[in-house]
Amino acid sequence: MNSPATAPTKRRSSLPGLLFVIAFVALPTAIWFVLYPPLATDLSSFPLAAGYLGKTASIPGAALFTLSLILAARLPVYEKLFGDLPASYRAHQRIGGIAMILLSIHPLGLAFSYAAASPKFAIIFLMPTGALEKTLGIIALLLLQASLALTYWNRVPYRLWKLIHKVLGAAFLLGFIHALTIPGAMSSMPLLRAVLAVYVGLGITAWVYRSLAHRWLVQRTGYVVKAIRNLGARYVELDLEPTDKGIVFRPGQFVFVTVNDGSLPNEEHPFSISGTYGDGGLALTIKALGDFTAKMMRIKPGVKMLIEGPFGGFDYRTGGKRQVWIAGGIGITPFIGMAETLPDDYDVDLYYSVPTERDAVAKDALDTICGQKRCIRAIYWVSADKGRIAAETIAARSGKLADLDFFLCGPAPMILDIRRQLVSVGVRKDKIHQELFNLR
């Protein structure tokens, strides 16, 4: 592991990302408004106004659809733009949702316009018959709507989730062919068409990079499993050694792991780095939460893995010296690495919340660290006995909450609940640092 710097690191902001998104959408939208200003049409007529709205909505809709694909490419630069990778994924999801909403307004607005001429014309317009350019647009929108609806299904299987993202690329391509070929207001706007042509190129490149050709294009580092420790029935700790040069990481970061020697399904999943192993190696602590992680319980030494990363800005150096760390279950993993390297001038209370005592798999490791360091104290919290951890409990033990920085990692419902409690008793949002594993 690289030696941790003791100088405080500034917490990364997502403002550059927001500005990037605004600029990306504003460029084609502004060109559209200049070439086809609202005043050019009779907006007092409802059908004409609806038609104008329908046409207009498609421009930012197309730009946001492009951005959503670009943000799915998981490039390291997104951590600079959005603060950390999970934040860029949240932006990817939100942007995709807004794109779908705008692109759904597009045909509805136009249908109002046609219906004003005759109700029957609206049907002719909405049917996927006639000109191919129009049919492509209809197919693209249906694919986009169906894919997004499926991703909101909480337990979408990994393979379906992968397939959905391949389909979204196809929907994107069809939608842009529709936009650039259909006769319409944009036919006589070469500048706007040129900008959108560049956007298609960017979106398709990102999609090919991440969804189709990632196994050849994405840079990953080879590791071999050297040792395995069972930490109870549903937990395992793996020590990994790089086959060549290992990645450089900070405690608290996470990586995407792919097992590529055929012993496990060829899928990639994110795991927090829980510690170091030897020279350049790393340790992962894994809980059997789903199909793939259940199979990882039976992993054998010698299994080869590819690792992409590291990612994540979950780092104690972004907070003050007095900190409270709250781990829920397997959310303890980034804290172990952070605790090992925590400098003595920090003062940390680590609340380790587990459903039952048997789930406190990192207890031995933490006891060892806390025995050696005076800067960190571990508080075990078995929720089967004491109920959910609450802000008052923390205040009673760790002091005035407003003076502390909070680092939270664990299941989303628990983290969001604690976050809400902390905010309600007056803790500033920028003092709450969290890691949520919802990268899909």
Place this chain on the structure above:
Amino acid sequence: MKKAVITTLVLFWIGIGAFIVNGFMNPGNSPSAPVGTTIHSPLSTLPPTTTVKLDLTELAKHSSSTDCWLLIDGYFYDVTSYLYAHPGGGTIVPSCGQEASQMFVSKGGRGAHSQNAWNELAAYRVGQLGSDAPTAAIDQVKKVAPPTYGGAYEDD
């Protein structure tokens, strides 16, 4: 975001359903006016055998987004139903009821219309300036479907 997306999907499909039901419930293929307005064409009150003198006085009567005639290169066109399909949307409206040759040729100063646009325009022709047009023929023009990229419009 999840809530907004699901709400949009529900509203979208209710809207699409409403358009389809509305289209089948009102199968008449003469254009209907937008909600809350009426097409105030005096022509519809006349017996079908009568004719209308196509002069500038008549042209001026058709000067709104619900009843729009244009005079282009000596011919009258009723483009009311086309307004809603025009790529430029309501940009035609200010020219309704007027001589619009220059406006059409230069696309209001933004370029030139394609041959395709000229072909589409022909479908909306009412008659030549100065001629007498049968009202039946004029009413027929109102039934011409705008290009919804849906193929040929079939009469009932």
